[in-house]
Amino acid sequence: MTSDLHKLTIVEAQARLSRRELTARELTRACLDRIAAVDSRVNAFLTVSEDAALAQADAADARINAGGAPALCGIPLGIKDIFCTRGLRTTCASRILENFIPTFDATVIERLREAGTVFLGKTNMDEFAMGSSTENSAFGPTRNPFDLERVPGGSSGGSGAAVAADECIAALGTDTGGSIRLPAAFCGIVGIKPTYSRVSRYGVIAYASSLDQVGPFTKSVRDAAIMMQALAGIDPRDATSSARPVPDYLRALTGEVKNLRIGVPREYFVEGMQPEVERAIRGALASYRELGAETVEISLPHTEYAIAAYYLIATAEASANLARYDGMRYGLRVEADDHIGLYNRSRDAGFGAEVKRRIMLGTFALSAGYYDAYYLKAQKVRTLIRRDFERAFERCDLIATPTTPATAFRIGERTADPLQMYLSDIFTISVNLAGLPGLAMPCGYDDRGMPVGLQLIGPPFGEETILRAGEAFERAFTPRRPAL
Amino acid sequence: MASEAYEAVIGLEVHAHLQTAAKLFCGCTTKFGAPPNDNVCPVCMGMPGVLPVLNKRAVELAIRMGLAAHCEIAPFSLFDRKSYFYPDLPKGYQISQYELPICKGGYVELPGDGGAPRRIRLVRIHIEEDAGKNIHESNASLIDFNRSGVPLVEIVSEPDLRSAEEAVEYLHELRSILVYVGASDGKLEEGAFRCDCNVSIRPRGSSELGVKTEIKNLNSLRFVEKAINYEIKRQVGILESGGRIPQETHLFDPERDVTRPMRSKEFANDYRYFPEPDLPPLRVPPAMVDEIRAAMPELPAERRARYASELGLGGYEVGVLTREREVADYFEAMIPRLKNPKSAANWVMTEVLRIVNESGKPIEEAVPPAAESAALLKMVEETKISFNAAKTAFAAMVKSSKSAAATIEELGLVQVSDEPAIAAACDAVLAAEPDKVAEYRAGRDKLFGFFVGQVMKAMGGKANPKVINEVLRKKLAG
Numbered sequence: 001m002t003s004d005l006h007k008l009t010i011v012e013a014q015a016r017l018s019r020r021e022l023t024a025r026e027l028t029r030a031c032l033d034r035i036a037a038v039d040s041r042v043n044a045f046l047t048v049s050e051d052a053a054l055a056q057a058d059a060a061d062a063r064i065n066a067g068g069a070p071a072l073c074g075i076p077l078g079i080k081d082i083f084c085t086r087g088l089r090t091t092c093a094s095r096i097l098e099n100f101i102p103t104f105d106a107t108v109i110e111r112l113r114e115a116g117t118v119f120l121g122k123t124n125m126d127e128f129a130m131g132s133s134t135e136n137s138a139f140g141p142t143r144n145p146f147d148l149e150r151v152p153g154g155s156s157g158g159s160g161a162a163v164a165a166d167e168c169i170a171a172l173g174t175d176t177g178g179s180i181r182l183p184a185a186f187c188g189i190v191g192i193k194p195t196y197s198r199v200s201r202y203g204v205i206a207y208a209s210s211l212d213q214v215g216p217f218t219k220s221v222r223d224a225a226i227m228m229q230a231l232a233g234i235d236p237r238d239a240t241s242s243a244r245p246v247p248d249y250l251r252a253l254t255g256e257v258k259n260l261r262i263g264v265p266r267e268y269f270v271e272g273m274q275p276e277v278e279r280a281i282r283g284a285l286a287s288y289r290e291l292g293a294e295t296v297e298i299s300l301p302h303t304e305y306a307i308a309a310y311y312l313i314a315t316a317e318a319s320a321n322l323a324r325y326d327g328m329r330y331g332l333r334v335e336a337d338d339h340i341g342l343y344n345r346s347r348d349a350g351f352g353a354e355v356k357r358r359i360m361l362g363t364f365a366l367s368a369g370y371y372d373a374y375y376l377k378a379q380k381v382r383t384l385i386r387r388d389f390e391r392a393f394e395r396c397d398l399i400a401t402p403t404t405p406a407t408a409f410r411i412g413e414r415t416a417d418p419l420q421m422y423l424s425d426i427f428t429i430s431v432n433l434a435g436l437p438g439l440a441m442p443c444g445y446d447d448r449g450m451p452v453g454l455q456l457i458g459p460p461f462g463e464e465t466i467l468r469a470g471e472a473f474e475r476a477f478t479p480r481r482p483a484l
Numbered sequence: 485m486a487s488e489a490y491e492a493v494i495g496l497e498v499h500a501h502l503q504t505a506a507k508l509f510c511g512c513t514t515k516f517g518a519p520p521n522d523n524v525c526p527v528c529m530g531m532p533g534v535l536p537v538l539n540k541r542a543v544e545l546a547i548r549m550g551l552a553a554h555c556e557i558a559p560f561s562l563f564d565r566k567s568y569f570y571p572d573l574p575k576g577y578q579i580s581q582y583e584l585p586i587c588k589g590g591y592v593e594l595p596g597d598g599g600a601p602r603r604i605r606l607v608r609i610h611i612e613e614d615a616g617k618n619i620h621e622s623n624a625s626l627i628d629f630n631r632s633g634v635p636l637v638e639i640v641s642e643p644d645l646r647s648a649e650e651a652v653e654y655l656h657e658l659r660s661i662l663v664y665v666g667a668s669d670g671k672l673e674e675g676a677f678r679c680d681c682n683v684s685i686r687p688r689g690s691s692e693l694g695v696k697t698e699i700k701n702l703n704s705l706r707f708v709e710k711a712i713n714y715e716i717k718r719q720v721g722i723l724e725s726g727g728r729i730p731q732e733t734h735l736f737d738p739e740r741d742v743t744r745p746m747r748s749k750e751f752a753n754d755y756r757y758f759p760e761p762d763l764p765p766l767r768v769p770p771a772m773v774d775e776i777r778a779a780m781p782e783l784p785a786e787r788r789a790r791y792a793s794e795l796g797l798g799g800y801e802v803g804v805l806t807r808e809r810e811v812a813d814y815f816e817a818m819i820p821r822l823k824n825p826k827s828a829a830n831w832v833m834t835e836v837l838r839i840v841n842e843s844g845k846p847i848e849e850a851v852p853p854a855a856e857s858a859a860l861l862k863m864v865e866e867t868k869i870s871f872n873a874a875k876t877a878f879a880a881m882v883k884s885s886k887s888a889a890a891t892i893e894e895l896g897l898v899q900v901s902d903e904p905a906i907a908a909a910c911d912a913v914l915a916a917e918p919d920k921v922a923e924y925r926a927g928r929d930k931l932f933g934f935f936v937g938q939v940m941k942a943m944g945g946k947a948n949p950k951v952i953n954e955v956l957r958k959k960l961a962g
Contacts, residue, residue, distance in 0.1 A: 084533045097532065104526050106533060203533040210761035239537045239763050317761055320565045323576020324530045328627070339571050339625070366567075366756035375758060 005030035006166045007481070010075055010223040013169055017064055017074050024064065024074030027169070028057035028118050031076045035120065035167045038484050043142045044152075044162035046081050047089050048121035056118040063116050072230055073116030078162040078171035078217075081122035082129055083109050084203040088119070092205045093137040094127045096325045096332045096350025106203025107235045108172065108214050115230050120168050123158030127352045128322065129179055129207040131155050132424040135415055136354045143411070144186060145482035146450055150408040153186035153424075155179040156217070160187040163217045165484055170227055171217040176208050177310055178403075178428025180215045181440035185403035185453020188442040188479055190218045190470070192228060193428075195461050196435035197242040200235030206321040208314035209240075211432040219479075221441060221471040225249035228463060244461060252464035253471040258292035260469060263396030267303040268427055274406040280444025280452035281402045284473060288400070291472060296396050300388040305381045306430040307422055312365045312378035313433075319362030325350060357418065386434040393459045398466055401427050403440040403453030431457055439466040442479045449480070490685045490723070492716045493693060494651050495643035498658055499636050500668040501614070501676035502545045508613045508635035509536030509579065516674045520619075520628035528633035530574025535762050538563075542635035543766065545667040546586050546611050547776050549637055552665045552783055553606055555590030557773050563611075563760040572616035572627050580638075582757040585610035586766065592641075592661065593785055594653050595803060601785075604654050605642040612636050617675075631675070637667070643682065643693065648712035652705050655679065656807060660784040664809050678703045683715045685723065694719075695729045699736055699743050711736040711743055718743070787812055795825040804833050810847045811837065817854035818861070827861055835878055852881045852888075859888035867948050873897035901948040903955065906939070909947070910955050913938040924960060932956070 005027055008016070016022035032050055039045050053076065060074035081091050084102035086109075091097045105113065112119075126136035134142040134157025142157040144150040145165040152161040156173030160183025163171050173180040175193035184191025192215045199214040206212060216227035232246045264285060269278060285295050327333035327346030334345035351359070365374040392399060404424060414421040431438040436457055443454035454473070456466040507514055510527035527534045550557050564582035587609035593601040614636050616629040639658060645651045659677055662668035670677050679702050684694035697715055702708045715734070722729050734743035782790075784806050791802045806812045811832065818828040836851050843850040851857070860874040869877070869892055877891045884891065892898060900906065913935060914921055924931040939952050 082533075084531075090532070092532070100532070102526075102531070102533075104531070201533075202535050205532040206762075208761075237537060238535050240535075240761075316758060319756070320567050320575075320577050320758070323567060323569065324532070324574060326569060326571075326576060328571050329529060329574060330531070340569075343569055363756065366758055368754045368756075371756075371758070 003030050006034040006169075008169060009219045010072070010169055010226050011220065013075060014071060020064075024057040024060040024118060025054060027074060028053050028076045028120070031120055031168050034165070038145075038165055039167060041143065041148055041484070042145055042161050042165050042167070043140055044078065044123055044158040044165065044167055045121045046091060046093065046124050046137075046139055046158065049088055049119060052088065053118050053120050060116045060118060070115045070230075071226055072112070074118065075169050076118040076120050077112065078121065078123045078159050078168040079109070079119050080125055080156050080159045080171070080173045082125060082174055082205045083172060084205065085109055085119065085122065088122065090122065090205070091139070092128050093125045093139060094350065094352065094355070095138045096346070098138070098332065100331055102203075104203060107200035107237060108231050109203065111230055112172075123156070123162050123171060125158055126155035126179075127355050128205070128318070129155040129174060129176055129212075130318070130354050130358050132178065132182055132421055133409070133411075133414065134158060134183075135411065136352055138352055141411055144408050144450075145484055146188060147408070147448065150410055150450065151186065153183035153404075153408060157183045159217045160184055160189060160191065163187070163189050163219060164482055166481070170219070170223055172214065173217055174204055174207075174212055174214050175428075175432065175438075176211045176213075176314060177432050178425040180217065181403050181428050181438055181453065181455060182424060184217060184440040185442075185451065185455070186408035188445075188451030188453075188482075190221050190224045190439070190441045192216060192224050192463070192466075193431065193438045194228065194232065194463055195242075195437045195458075196432075197240050198437070198461065198463070199231045200233075200238040200241050202235055202237040206317075208317040209321060210317060211310075211314055213432070221439070221467060221474045222250070222253060224439070225253060225467050225471070228467070232463075242461075247464055249464060249467055252468045254468060255472050255475055257288060257469055257472045260288075260293040260398070260465075261396040262288055262293050262295045262469070263298035263392050263399040264295050265298050265300045265303070265392070265399060265401060267300050268401040270405060270426075272405070273402070274446065276444070276446035277402050277404070277406060277452050281400070281454060284443040284454045285400060287473060287476060288469070293469075295400075298392045298395055298399065300385075300392060300430065302381065302384045302388050303430055306385055306433055307426060309378040309381035309385070310425070310429045310433060311361065311422060312374050313382065315358045315362030316365045316375050317362065319359045319366065322351075322355065322359055354418070382433045385430050389430075389434045389436060389457075389459075398459075398462065398469055399457040401455045401457065403427060403455040407446045407448075407450035407452060427455060436460060437463045437466060439470050441470050441474065443473070443477065445480060451480075489687060490720050491688045491690075492646055492648075492712070493643045493684045493686060494645035494647075494712060495682040496641045496645065496651060496654065497680040497682070498639040498655065499614075499678045500639065500659075500662050500670065502542050502611075502635040502637060503666065503668050504539055504541045504545065504635055506539055506541075507633035508539050508542050508611070509633055512633065514634045516671075516676075518630055520626070520630065523630040524632065528574070529629055530576070536579060536760075538763060538766070539635060542611060543586070543768070544776060545635075546609060546637050547768065547773060548665045548780065549639070549662060549667045550587030550590065550609050551773070551777055551780060552661045553587070553590040553592055553609065553639070555587035555606060555609055557768060558584060558586055558588060559768055559770065560584065561586045561766045561768070563763045563766065564757045565760050566755045566757055568755060570615070571625065572618050572629075572632070574616065574629060574632055578613060578615065579760055579763070580612035581610035586768070592654065592657055594650070594657055595785075595788060595799065602650070604644045607640040607642055609637050609639045612638055643684075648709045648716070651681065651712055652709050655705055655708060657784065660807055660809070664781060664784055666781070672704055675703055679708060681708060681712055681715075683712055683719070684729070685716060685719045695731050697729070697731070697743070698733045700733060700746070702736055707736055707738055710741050714741060715743055784809075795819070795829070797826065797829055801829050801833065804837070805829060808847075811840075814847055814854045814857075818858040821855070821858040822861055823865055827865070828858070831857060831861055835875060839882055850882075852878070852885065856881060856888045863888070863892065867899060867901055867950065869897050869899050870949070873899065896946070898946065899948045900943060900946050901951050903951060906943070906947055906951050907955050907959075909939050909942045910935075910952070910959055913942060914959060921960070932960070935960070
């Protein structure tokens, strides 16, 4: 007997749970069954924690029956394997942490536990979030549910694919240069990278600290607003988290976009862009105009330097962030005659090729004699990019762009050429450099049926605006489900 | 010390633990002496995903030290990552301050030998975290992370010091200041106060700097002195034999009193500093500095000046009394009860410090409270007891913890000043020694002491010698 419970959105599941038409256990069971049925093909999960999930589901049912349970109580989630989960293996898709079991929860995990959510397991990703396709996982690539020969995007590809394949109701990801928005676009679902500092990074295994941000993957914009409500807010354990009060995101979903000024950056419609992508984005802009919004052409003149700046700043930070994996206290250790040998052998065996490449890049960028020319210069570019956006937001309320220049590419297509792979993030990276919120959502499909992602970018703490615009578009757009 | 031809140029980098209850970036206690790896948490163990949160108290203490050393307190400073691999460094980088430290410039004044004070300029004071500790055993190395993340200030001097002795004097002064302002407990034996020395030499009269040797991680003042003197001699030897001094980092070997170069693998030379993205810039509002300034306690130099001008104490006494804040506090607690502060000074410098030094314990544990010391001296001032009786009583009180009054009573040390009783004893002695009395009166003045001794003996040693003197003189003058 197969049920369709796993296909529910948060809103739908919530309604049924609160009416007692459905138990959290049934919903969790349905997701676990779906994982069992499809994940051998998708490879979205690195760890499935069935027993713990069912126990959480039972606890959620008890809370629901007692009344007054929080909004997300009983909702089964996929958790990117970058979040520290107490007692549950957390690998960051790396050999070096293959057997690492954290003794503590990330702040967002703690919040989701308190909210009564159910953790189905840990999802696949590019090793240490370094990648755009999830092919850099030490445990094999995740496949796109719309076409198993294609990538789901990265680095949070496991979370993106799991939501698209209905293996979970929603999922948690992180986004450093596009790692939520890219998989959301490739997998035809909704993903948000909030404003930097909006969500706590405590317990999120760091890739590039000044860029990393936590966000949700969901099947609808409304679901994304519900997830944001649970995730956002100051954390005394993260000194960079914002004290700004968290607004009521659901109340922002008025469906009203009349007179909203949508900026369209001319630099984001580049030569060589896949025509179907441009067509779908132009179509979405036309829909907005029909709804009463106004589109204005804007310019973000330093866009072309974003990738270069990003790969200096992110790798510099990563080179320090990954220094702790030294085989001394936890993680993989390969013995040697002295401690330096132990470092060399452990790190050589533990890190994959892309991680090593980025550590070397970052180490180089910070080295004496190169610091000014690379790291410092990149920081100056970052300031210019931030100013581009500040100027643009004088003329518009939000910015709409394609999330990627093309739809999901074939597995193996870009692995041989790192630079080509890096270009996948060309439309998402500036948003991280400027610390802005960005939402990706489906707005069409290419000739092969692969999803096209619309990206909505807001000013700092403009989550309400992009959620509102996204949800208004969603009212007139029915996303497709992959046939698995 | 260097030689006739050469002058030493020395700069010091001092690391001092800040006396906070919690570590710099997490809530773990800084308490010393716990079993290995007891005072640790995911943050100070460098677990994946953890983030630092700055301890405000550490910032306050660093500002206190900065104000005491006449530094400029930066309204905006940054934390940076200093990267190097070492097993005791859990994150693979140390969070420190590099380009924009919290305190800039400033100076420390050394009292000097009676002459004008010598001013040692500071480059900077910055905040950073300590690393853990490697423990090497015969077949394995162990790491204790209790110290990992304990807050430090690094105090960097200009190369203004000219001898090992001066370096030690500077360290004493720095340590005094840290303890006086409550920034640090300055406990050398717990590794709470350590220093790296940069030593070079140059021909006397030259103003250029020679190539320096850095001597790392000296945790005792004695080692600092030995290491610098050894290093100066070594460098003079090289130059005099026509050699050149290579820029090196050395370690002091206390077993053999020599320094030896570290292997280049043992230290990194490119720390790849960059601003710590996990911590926002440190902003210190002027009001905070004003508040700390208003609450600053008296500094060693101020106390020295006061002791000299108000109490009329000499330079040496002042130096000994003020070096340790607890000693100075002990001394000051005695003064109001006594007529003569000098007697209190002598008492502290001789009786009190002798016992403190012998016991190796802090002053409050080693000797009776200042009030009891003062009570004894008060009795001496009032001629109730003799000075020797005070010393005897004090020694007994160290063991018994009884009060001065009770001890004097118990040991029967009260002095007899009763004149008729003493006069009677004098009469008896003089009557018993008619020959000696005659000799004395014929001009053998030396016999006076003999009579005093006899009277004292007759009174069981408890008579007031001053009264005996007076009475005897009258009677012998006859």
